Amino acid sequence: MKNNIYRLTIIFAFILSGCENFLDTESYTMQNSSNFPMTLEDAQKSLTGIYSTLSAAISYPQDTHFYMAELASDDRFGGGGENDKDMQGFDHLMNTKPSRLGTFWEARYKGIFRANTALETLNNCSGWESEAQKNHFKGEAYFLRALFYFELSQTFGEVPLVLKTEAENIPKTPADETYAQIASDLKNAINMMYSTPYTSVEAGHATKWAAETLMARVFLFYTGYYGKDSLPLPGEEGSVSKSEVIEWLEDCISKSGHDLVGDFRNLWPYTNEYTVENYEYTKGKGLKWEGDGNKETVFAIKFGTSVDWGTDFTLGYSNQYNLHFGLRSNNGGESTFPFGQGWGAGPVNSEMWNEWKQAEPNDLRRTASILDVETELKTYEWGADKQMEETGYWQKKYMPISAYDENKKFTLSYAILKDGAKVDYQLAHTQDMVLIRFADVLLMHSELKQDNSGLTRVRTRVNLPAIPYSLDAIKKERRWELAFEGLRYFDLMRWGDAAVELGEQEGVAIKNRGVNATMRAFGGGYKARYEATGGFWPIPQSQIELSNGVLTQNKGWGTADAEFPGW
Structure with missing residues (x-):
């Protein structure tokens, strides 16, 4: 072989x-x-x-890579339904199948x-x-x-x-x-x-x-x-x-011509023209989505409307992250407008919400980035479709967004109205997957140069005061500005903070199937799993076998402690 x-x-x-x-x-x-x-x-x-x-x-x-980084970070849990071990396994730094x-x-x-x-x-x-x-x-x-x-x-x-x-x-x-x-x-x-x-x-x-x-x-x-x-x-x-x-x-x-857009909220599709005046959070604020490919996007993966179930390639024309991060069924319809239905992956860690509120109580990015169902979705159903690791907080950046057309008729996706996408809640996702954003450029520049110039520009956009440069300030600003964009896990790895910060997830209050629970330790706990693996993931077993053993498995995998048993 x-x-x-x-x-x-x-x-x-x-x-x-x-x-x-x-x-x-x-x-x-x-x-x-x-x-x-x-x-x-x-x-x-x-x-x-x-x-x-x-x-x-x-x-x-x-x-x-992106999905792993989001669910493995301390800002989100695995979520999904009671049988969605793949989601929960990422969260707990554990394996669920040989060729994950x-x-x-x-x-x-x-x-x-x-x-x-x-x-x-x-x-x-x-x-x-x-x-x-x-x-x-x-x-x-x-x-x-x-x-x-x-x-x-x-x-x-x-x-x-x-x-x-x-x-x-x-x-x-x-x-x-x-x-x-x-x-x-x-x-x-x-x-x-x-x-x-x-x-x-x-x-x-x-x-x-x-x-x-x-x-x-x-x-x-x-x-x-x-x-x-x-x-x-x-x-x-x-x-x-x-x-x-x-x-x-x-x-x-x-x-380059790149710059920050004027309002942070205009980066995300919930401010699109078919939704913005029907969503209480954005209504009457003069917001308008800057759209895909706006001046803040340095590099992104593009999607289109030729998506279909026929082949892996055509399915990839749709931004399937939006589907996975949507609300599970019984939620995600007109009653939870504008947030649509999906698989319920990645509930936001409530401790992130609390830490953010305490650190920056006037930061509009918190409610612009995180959905609090208790205040925004009065009809939200806890435990819908056996939702696991539920916190009542969901991210807003990559999420199915519904809309009303010019006749006030509800439609499951703004993309259907604007781009002619398929009338299918699993396929109608055309939002760019932004891999590099200009705000990140400014924060990386501040971190490398050790000054507050880029840091100040990012904070000024959201009407926060300038603060002196420090690594701690950069760590916080990156967490708030770039939340749910696939960077937090790797930031923790490079700063040497991962073992401690990931371990803080244990004991956080959640609901499993609507029943109160707490995040618990599997495989010895988050800290033990991170220290065993260095934060890296297993080489797919199929590749090791195809190589006749020339490829070897990464440390920390292949043991009982590495296998996620499920809740």
């Missing part, structure tokens, strides 16, 4: 082939490795193939293979408008390969580093080498992509500014978690210093 990376390589090669001897025979009727890519149009298709793996992975959102995260692993390595293919073949294409255009295409491929490896490294720790399309069966690569390659790819992307405002680049595509800001995120995680003062580069190329990262962030801040 071969490593799954090898398997994906062979599959893709045969897909490209149009004849039996595809390695050395030119086909005049089908695209294969002898004649693709050859033109600018082919190059565009090649890039599209890489980008498509971003949304394809979200066909199975419960097995992704297997679809994510495959999607990311498929993207890496396609990026490698593009980098090996784009020089073969003709018809470029300029050398700068060809370099920009290469820069996008470098950016995506770096992003894929960074997500894999944050999820699994050490993973095989594959940089060519030739099939290989290799063991896990030391973290230093993988991060060196990530840094090299991002440096290439920064140098190759256009230095023009983000509005000149097609929506959904990577930019130089996205590469500069992802470099900062990589630098902060690597240096923090691994205790280093710089980010390595391959071989004798040296390293990336903190001062270089600061300069790149300042380049983005001053030249």
Whole structure:
């Protein structure tokens, strides 16, 4: 048996082939490795193939980097129904099946293979408008390969580093080498992509500014978690210093065209035109959703209306995170307007609400980001559809949003009215999945430079006073501003705070199936599980078997303590 990376390589090669001897025979009727890519149009298709793996992975959102980071953080519990062990297992840092995260692993390595293919073949294409255009295409491929490896490294720790399309069966690569390659790819992307405002680049595509800001995120995680003062580069190329990262962030801040939107609440779809004046919280406040691709979005995964149940790929056209984080049935209808139905994953930790209220009582982001059912949803039904780990608090950023049309008729999604999406509460989710937001850029800049300039800009938007810079201030501000955006878990890891903060979840009041309970320790408890694993997750068992044991399991997994038994 071969490593799954090898398997994906062979599959893709045969897909490209149009004849039996595809390695050395030119086909005049089908695209294969002898004649693709050859033109600018082919190059565009090649890039599209890489980008498509971003949304394809979200066909199975419960097995992704973002979903794990949200449920494993101290800001949210697992939730779901009584049989939804996958959700609850993430929350408790425990396993639920041998190949958990297997679809994510495959999607990311498929993207890496396609990026490698593009980098090996784009020089073969003709018809470029300029050398700068060809370099920009290469820069996008470098950016995506770096992003894929960074997500894999944050999820699994050490993973095989594959940089060519030739099939290989290799063991896990030391973290230093993988991060060196990530840094090299991002440096290439920064140098190759256009230095023009983000509005000149097609929506959904990577930019130089996205590469500069992802470099900062990589630098902060690597240096923090691994205790280093710089980010390595391959071989004798040296390293990336903190001062270089600061300069790149300042380049983005001053030249990209990105900025903060005027009102924090206008970042989220509950202020859309079909909902805003029918929702008591937003009514009469002059709010208007800035929409997908607004000036604060530095990089996002795009979705559309061609979603269907037919294949994994087409299901991935819909933002399935919204479905998973929606209210469970008996809630999520017109009576709980505008918050729609879903699977009930990720109830918000009530201690987060309380800490936030105590730390910043006048911070509008708290009620803009968190739904308190006791004050906002008078008809909310506790324990609906056997909801577990329920707190009465839900996040508002990625949630199904319903609407009323011009005839005051209720519809399950604003997207149906605006975009012609399918009339299906499981599919009608077109909201961008924002991976990098400009507010994060400002906070990373303050953290690296150790001043309060970016911190002050973020606070000024929500009418909070300026405060002096301190790491503690940055920690709090990142938690409040970037709540529920997939960053908290990794922030705790890089700051060295994860074991303690995650352990604070034990004993928090919840309801299981509508009955009072408390969050309890499984597998020795949150702190023990984090210390056993270092915060990383198990290599899918299917990949270990496909590699003939060349891949080895991560520490802290494969024992009885690692298996979530359910409530």
